[in-house]
Amino acid sequence: MSYDYHEPHSLDDALALLTRFGDDGHLMAGGTATVLLMRQGLLRPAHVVSLRTIDGLSGIARTPQGGLRIGAMATHRAVERSDAARGYSPALVDAFASVATVRIRNQATVGGNLAHADPAQDPPPMLAALNATITVRSPRGERTEAVETLAVDHFTTSLSHDEVITSVLLPPILPGTREVYLKFLPQTADDYATVSVAATLRFADDATVADVRIVLGAVGPTTIRAKRVEDALRGARPTPERIRDAAALVRDEVDPLDDLRGSADYKREMARVWTERALAALTR
Amino acid sequence: MKFTHTATVAASRDRVWAKLMDIPAAARCVPGVASVRAAGSDKYLGTLAVQVGPVRLVLDGDLVVTARDEKAGTASVKADAKDSRVGGAIRATMALHLSEKEDETELRIATDLAVMGRIGEFGQAVIKRKADQLMQDFADCLARQVMR
Amino acid sequence: MSTHRLRFTLNGTPRELEIAADRLLIDVIRDDCGATGTKLGCGVGICGTCSVLVDGELVSACLVPAVFVDGRSLTTVEGLAQDGELTPLQDAFIRDGGFQCGICTPGQLIAATALLREHPRPDGREVRDWMMGNLCRCTGYYGIERAIMRASGAGGQSDGRGLGGQRPPSLS
Numbered sequence: 001m002s003y004d005y006h007e008p009h010s011l012d013d014a015l016a017l018l019t020r021f022g023d024d025g026h027l028m029a030g031g032t033a034t035v036l037l038m039r040q041g042l043l044r045p046a047h048v049v050s051l052r053t054i055d056g057l058s059g060i061a062r063t064p065q066g067g068l069r070i071g072a073m074a075t076h077r078a079v080e081r082s083d084a085a086r087g088y089s090p091a092l093v094d095a096f097a098s099v100a101t102v103r104i105r106n107q108a109t110v111g112g113n114l115a116h117a118d119p120a121q122d123p124p125p126m127l128a129a130l131n132a133t134i135t136v137r138s139p140r141g142e143r144t145e146a147v148e149t150l151a152v153d154h155f156t157t158s159l160s161h162d163e164v165i166t167s168v169l170l171p172p173i174l175p176g177t178r179e180v181y182l183k184f185l186p187q188t189a190d191d192y193a194t195v196s197v198a199a200t201l202r203f204a205d206d207a208t209v210a211d212v213r214i215v216l217g218a219v220g221p222t223t224i225r226a227k228r229v230e231d232a233l234r235g236a237r238p239t240p241e242r243i244r245d246a247a248a249l250v251r252d253e254v255d256p257l258d259d260l261r262g263s264a265d266y267k268r269e270m271a272r273v274w275t276e277r278a279l280a281a282l283t284r
Numbered sequence: 285m286k287f288t289h290t291a292t293v294a295a296s297r298d299r300v301w302a303k304l305m306d307i308p309a310a311a312r313c314v315p316g317v318a319s320v321r322a323a324g325s326d327k328y329l330g331t332l333a334v335q336v337g338p339v340r341l342v343l344d345g346d347l348v349v350t351a352r353d354e355k356a357g358t359a360s361v362k363a364d365a366k367d368s369r370v371g372g373a374i375r376a377t378m379a380l381h382l383s384e385k386e387d388e389t390e391l392r393i394a395t396d397l398a399v400m401g402r403i404g405e406f407g408q409a410v411i412k413r414k415a416d417q418l419m420q421d422f423a424d425c426l427a428r429q430v431m432r
Numbered sequence: 433m434s435t436h437r438l439r440f441t442l443n444g445t446p447r448e449l450e451i452a453a454d455r456l457l458i459d460v461i462r463d464d465c466g467a468t469g470t471k472l473g474c475g476v477g478i479c480g481t482c483s484v485l486v487d488g489e490l491v492s493a494c495l496v497p498a499v500f501v502d503g504r505s506l507t508t509v510e511g512l513a514q515d516g517e518l519t520p521l522q523d524a525f526i527r528d529g530g531f532q533c534g535i536c537t538p539g540q541l542i543a544a545t546a547l548l549r550e551h552p553r554p555d556g557r558e559v560r561d562w563m564m565g566n567l568c569r570c571t572g573y574y575g576i577e578r579a580i581m582r583a584s585g586a587g588g589q590s591d592g593r594g595l596g597g598q599r600p601p602s603l604s
Contacts, residue, residue, distance in 0.1 A: 037338065038454075048453070103477065116337075154414075156335075257412060
């Protein structure tokens, strides 16, 4: 590791630095992933631009409409401890609380997690299931992007090098909606998931499924939205048989790899099992 | 790490063979390959740039055709390359096999890839996915070029 | 490489250092400040041996760029006992056999200190959940859990399940 370190005091200054350094610059939020990549020798930026000294990027608050806004520099633990976040969705808090250890959650940030685009991370599937969007600033202005489409490959997002995630916006949750985050961890609790399932489901007045979103983690190069499972449930009465048949469709939607957490075939099967469990939990 | 890729080309086996054995042209079908040049008989030098998220690798190395049998439609290729910036190396042996089926030719590439040094820090899963993408793109590109 | 002037307090004592941009907190604490109670274990944020408190928050010193602690207050294992008086937690670690070889103990003590500040009377599951990320290669987990329970005022009552396990989901 050998780099020049910069602590801009405004977002505009940070953007100017990122523009100036181009591919030689690397943005650092909490630093957990960046420090690891640098220590491993995989990442060798000439300049590190820190967001640490920029005010106003770490708040967590309900929006007037009933949604939730999380500043990109809020730590995972800040979300975990936030009454606003818990009031919005306990399942969202579960997803953040599932990440690694207290120590990592005290340092790792919400924006950094999304920018790192690790497909096995816990928050992205839950944020995507809750239909979250991120706000992105660049010298060209501000834009929004769905969390669901942010990651495009392993550790790769659609962000360009001069774009900074400033906040995550979660829309209001419609009445009658339930949410769940399930993480399948056969080994230690600080491990990455073998498969994780984030799901939201809203019942119509006639007890059919008005809407459902299912997003899986750790079983593809990005998080995977299980659209065929959703389609098989929307408008239907979620009986155990219907759920079982719908969950079986997830096997063809995921794209897992063999690794030390299991073979691809095993993970496909676990994706089915845990999708069924998530849906059972939401319709019980 | 072992994987197998196949691509079907709507051309005769002879045409696919000729394309495949023009190594500098065939190598350009691998995304990220630059400057492949001959360095002796059946030996070539070149670079391959690979990007995974924020990590950029520039693999410098050589490629040797260790065996070829036009009659059987088989060839063996060995590639050795290293990245001096990140620190690490790869070694790949590829067994190529062409088989004619009616008007089409099936190209089959069996790869055995070894990853050494820091590049291994990516984790086998990511490396395998990346190598998988590269080889499939290569096979598809080759198929397109022959048919052109 | 750029250098940076760093001002922080270490266990209550103000420190001022000039450091290179890429220094990690663990190295500054040990090498520049001479506070070698904090140990370096895995170096990748997993084992918990380098646990320290930054403004009271538990972090892995091996993952924190030292420049991040400018203006902050640091607590390491050396800062727990006051005027030679051990904290109840340290005392409980001794009485309940909360350590064996001792290499993980500074990290265990710091992690447990943070736990008891946030949950003064944790139940066994809360202790295991929190301490799960602090590895003891002697596997002395029962003693550690017992000590934390004793220090919390629960009188060393553990449910005997040891550290580890999985969090159940909650529904909304």
